[in-house]
Every structure is written in structure tokens, then in C-alpha cells.
Amino acid sequence: MTSIDVQDLTKEFGSKRAVDHLTFSVLPGRVTGFLGPNGAGKSTTLRLVLGLDRPTSGTATVGGRAYATLDEPLRHVGALLDAQAPHGSRTARDHLRALAVSNRIGPGRVDEVLEETGLASVARRRVKTYSLGMRQRLGIAAALLGDPPVVLLDEPSNGLDPEGIIWIREVLRRLAREGRTVLVSSHLMNETASFADHLVVLGRGRLLADTPMRDFIEARVEPRVRMRTTDGPALRGLLARHGYEASEDDEGRWTVHRARVEDIGTLASGAGLPILELAAEEGTLEQAYLDLTASEAEFTTTPVQPQEA
């Protein structure tokens, strides 16, 4: 199977280091979310993987080969980049046909991807009449044209309506199930949480995290339990005796901090406490991401020591 391997990759634009000694791999069979604040270096990294920019040092390969050395690259890597725009005076069908011919892909495949991306009925319209969402679907159709084992998508939900967002989520999940390598950048945390299995997070060109999404959240957001009981004082005493910190809101709903629902449920039932409601409060990707980027900001704003003359 085909992985993307980024090895000690650095890209400088003049004195600006956009990508800073980055090393990570994107593996097949899962969707990897590619996150980071604006300017973190995500697009630059994708451009380096696609051979659209040259690294200052280090390497980026797909299946062990530099993208520029791949024959008929659409058969190996499908990509949707923000800036990628087909010529507006062409129809979607002609645009895809031209791409297919240059990569020795049969014309039947053009109709398949038009169908798959919901564009079949508008395929003969000029692209300049397309909405942003339709252009985005066309970009995805082009990425899937060569039935590639590796798919790179930069902000694929951009411009899509709610139905389109659900559609792209299902496409990404399916591509991963089929064993493909899927790397997707996004600014939308709820969106990313709905499709990613794994995360690669950048900050100022450097790697901040490369971890399964579940672990990423669990390491940063404390697990909590929400509950209600008919006997608040008994619950308070029970939790305190077992070292739990808990608070009650005005409506009699309790939050138990750093606690797992199995432990609290067992404790309460063992004590014969009447429970009206008991639920785990799962951390969100957004909470975990903000926690990570806040600590990164603290770290990176530490004043630089003046150099000795």
C-alpha cells in the first residue's frame, strides 16, 4: 500500500521558514486530518508533496517516489488544492476529459466521476457558471479521476452546503475503507472530527502532533461525568469521600471532574443512590485543538534571548 512520507522537510521563502524540519507519514486505510492555524505551513507541505514547490531541504515522497517522477500522476495521487481552478470557459466534462487523456484514463471514467460527485446533470455547462460548491465537487471529481491510492484534499468542505458536507464526509470514509491514503486539511474542527481517524497538527511549520484522533482528545480534555440524583447531599458526600471534585448547577445537575462514567455509575449504585441521569461528557476535537495551540502560542511567544555581541 502507498504512504506519504515527509522526511526532515524544510521550506524557506526568503527569510521566512514556512516548513521547519517536518517528519511524518500518512498511512493507508484511514483519514488523516491535517490541522494547524493560518500560516502553519499546511498548504506549503501539500504543495511540496505534489512537487509544486521545491523543498529547501528534506524530502516528500508518495509510495517512496517524488511526485515529479511519477508517470501519469493522476493514477497515483488525486489532489484538490484551493488554488486549483479549471478554465472557466470549458465545460466540466471537457475539463475532466482533457485530464483523462493526458493520464491515459478512459472516457468512461469521466462519466463515472461526474455521476459520483453529483455533477452529471450539469456536466455540459461551462465551469464559469458553477457555484463555489459545484467547483469544489468538480475539483473532487478530478482528484478521483485516476482511481488513485492516495488522495490529498485542501479544505474540501469549502463552499459546500450541508448536504454536500455530509456527502464529502461519506466519500472520505469510503476512500479510507477502500484502503486508500487520505490526507485532508481543514479549519473546521467539528467537520474534521466527523471524518478523521488520525491527526497531523502543525504550528509555525513544525510538527505539534501526529496521533490517533481519540488519543489526541483524551490527552488534552479531562473526562467528565454529568449526573442528576434525588439526593444531592448524599452524592456530594459520596464523591468527596472518594476524592472526586464535583459541582452542582442551579438546576440540580452535577458535573464530576476527571471522572469516568463507569466508575461514577458503579460508585453511585453501590451506595444505593437514586440516579435520574448519568452521562459521559466527551471532550471535543475543538477543545483539544485549542488547548494545544494555546500552549504552543505560550511557548512560541517566549522572548528570544538577545544574542551576545
Ligand SMILES: Nc1ncnc2c1ncn2[C@@H]1O[C@H](COP(=O)(O)OP(=O)(O)OP(=O)(O)O)[C@@H](O)[C@H]1O
Ligand atoms: N510563495 C510564498 N512566498 C512567501 N511566503 C509564503 C509563500 N507561500 C507561503 N508563504 C508563507 O509561509 C507560511 C505558511 O503558509 P501556508 O499557506 O503553507 O500555511 P497554511 O497552514 O496552509 O495556512 P492557511 O490555513 O491560512 O491556508 C505563511 O507565513 C505564508 O505567508
